[in-house]
Amino acid sequence: MKTWKKLAAAIFASFIGTAAIAQDVIIGVPNWTSVRGTAHILKVALEDNLGLVVELQNGTNPIIFEAMDSGAMHVHPEVWLPNQQNLYDRFVTEKGTVKLNPNSVISDQNICVSKDTQERTGISALSDLTDPVIAANFDTDGDGRGEMWIGGAGWASTNVERIRAHSYGYAETMNLMEMDETLALAQVDNAIAQDQNIVFYCYTPHHMYSLYDLVKLSEPAHDASQWQITQPTDASNWLELSSAPTAWDAAHLRIAYATELESSQPQAAAMLSKVKLTTDQVNALVYALSVEGMDPADFARQWVDENGEIVDSWLN
Numbered sequence: 001m002k003t004w005k006k007l008a009a010a011i012f013a014s015f016i017g018t019a020a021i022a023q024d025v026i027i028g029v030p031n032w033t034s035v036r037g038t039a040h041i042l043k044v045a046l047e048d049n050l051g052l053v054v055e056l057q058n059g060t061n062p063i064i065f066e067a068m069d070s071g072a073m074h075v076h077p078e079v080w081l082p083n084q085q086n087l088y089d090r091f092v093t094e095k096g097t098v099k100l101n102p103n104s105v106i107s108d109q110n111i112c113v114s115k116d117t118q119e120r121t122g123i124s125a126l127s128d129l130t131d132p133v134i135a136a137n138f139d140t141d142g143d144g145r146g147e148m149w150i151g152g153a154g155w156a157s158t159n160v161e162r163i164r165a166h167s168y169g170y171a172e173t174m175n176l177m178e179m180d181e182t183l184a185l186a187q188v189d190n191a192i193a194q195d196q197n198i199v200f201y202c203y204t205p206h207h208m209y210s211l212y213d214l215v216k217l218s219e220p221a222h223d224a225s226q227w228q229i230t231q232p233t234d235a236s237n238w239l240e241l242s243s244a245p246t247a248w249d250a251a252h253l254r255i256a257y258a259t260e261l262e263s264s265q266p267q268a269a270a271m272l273s274k275v276k277l278t279t280d281q282v283n284a285l286v287y288a289l290s291v292e293g294m295d296p297a298d299f300a301r302q303w304v305d306e307n308g309e310i311v312d313s314w315l316n
Contacts, residue, residue, distance in 0.1 A: 024052040025261070025268050027075040028064030031152055032181055034205060034253075035078035037285040038277070040300035042077055042255075045275075045311050048304060050267050060154035061087060062233050068258040069097040074265075075272060076256040080107070083156035083251060086231045092256075099259050099269075103276040104252035105205065109157060110216040111148070112202035114192050118215045121197060126217040129170035129199070137197045138174065146174045149184040149200040159231055160244060161201055167245040174199075185290075188212070203251075205282040207290045219247035253282075274314045 025046055029039045043054040057073060065087045067073035079100065081088060091098040111126050118124065121137045128134045129146070138146030150165070151158030158178055165171040177184070184200065185208065191198035192212055202208060202216065223246045230241040261269040285303070288294045304311055 023055040024265055025054045025075060026067075026073045027054060027056050027077060028059045028067060028073045029056050029077070030059065030061055030064065031154065033207075033286050033289050034282050036296050037289050037299060038077040038255075038282070039075075040296040041285075041303055042075065042272070042275070044300045044304045045314065046268055046271065049311070049315055050265075050271070052265065052268060061156055062154075065091050065098065065256075068256065069095060071258065071260055074258045074261050074268075078253050079256045080156065081252050081254065082229075082249060083160060085229065086234055087156075097259050098256050099262075099273070101255040101257075101273055101275055103274075104254045105277055105279050105282050107204050107251040107253055107279075109201070109203045109248040109251060110219075111161075111199060112208075112214045112216055113197070113199045114188075115213040115215055116192070116195060117197045117199070123199075124215075124218060126170075126219045127168055128217070129174055130168060130172070132173050135170065135173035138199050140196075143175075146199070147177055148174050149177045149179065149187070151178060151201050152181050152184075153178045156231060157201070157203070159238070160229060160248075163229065163239065163242040164244045166239060167243050205279055205286055207283070207287045210287060211291065220245070222247045222249040224249065271314050276310075276314070 027039050027042060029036055039056055043056060046052045046054050059067065059073070061076070061079075061084055064073055064076045065084075068076065069091055079088070088100070092100060113121075113123060117137075121134060123129070123134055123137070129148075132144075135146040136144060138148060140147050150161035162171070162176055165174065165176055188198055188200060188208070189211075190196075199217075202214060208214065226243060226246055227249075228241070228243045230238040232238050235241055255272055255275055257269060257272040261272070285299065288299050289296055
């Protein structure tokens with residue numbers, strides 16, 4: 001990082017009176033690990049280089065997009081497309097109140113089992129879960145139906161996984177669980193340690209592939225013509241209107257920011273439009289926070305200090 005930038009930021013901060021302190025940029029933070037790490041990196045980079053006061057606020061994807069539209073928030077650090085396509089269509093395409101950084105991190109999404117689970121049960125395809133005999137291998141509460149984690153509450157992907165379960169038919173044989181990712185992965189960890197069967201939503205970038213020997217259940221290749229996705233924010237009968245009987249397409253993770261920021265904080269908007277992270281960098285971020293237990297703020301401070309040339313490229 002250029003020394004003069006840090007010095008200028010420090011001098012600027014020293015002149016801010018208590019009464020004048022306000023949030024120049026508010027970054028929304030949904031509830032998964034990679035977005036939390038990216039949010040903290042953006043906060044440090046904006047504060048160090050532009051002398052801004054940046055606040056992080058928790059929120060779901062719809063709430064953050066609504067807030068960017070109204071000016072109550074300014075940044076979503078990790079928009080997943082096509083998962084959040086409905087929000088993109090409304091706020092980026094139709095209203096023009098939100099803009100997307102053109103750079104993206106590529107992700108894939110699947111349903112996984114542990115290697116040992118596959119060997120014990122013989123499951124290999126996602127459609128196998130429609131067989132009550134196969135599904136019973138994942139029954140943990142004795143009701144005859146299996147259990148599977150499909151994602152966190154408020155994730156667009158969680159709604160899509162519920163759609164997929166209905167499209168494939170295993171919504172009839174499996175109980176679809178929504179819960180905080182930390183709790184869900186603790187269940188995965190315990191099941192693998194205890195040689196118990198487990199099936200769950202899995203995605204990259206993520207540290208789970210570094211910790212466990214996982215198998216992605218096979219599916220028909222993605223067919224866009226068969227994917228008809230309606231989210232709960234769009235219609236009360238969203239499940240009935242939707243269908244997704246094939247695999248996910250590759251997802252693109254991109255930074256979004258309020259168009260209004262180009263007027264109120266043009267330097268911040270310019271930086272946000274140029275931020276670029278690689279899949280390897282995000283994988284390392286997730287590993288540091290989830291496996292090594294680093295505090296997101298400490299990780300971000302270290303990352304920005306060690307990657308000055310990368311951050312400088314966002315500013316020039």
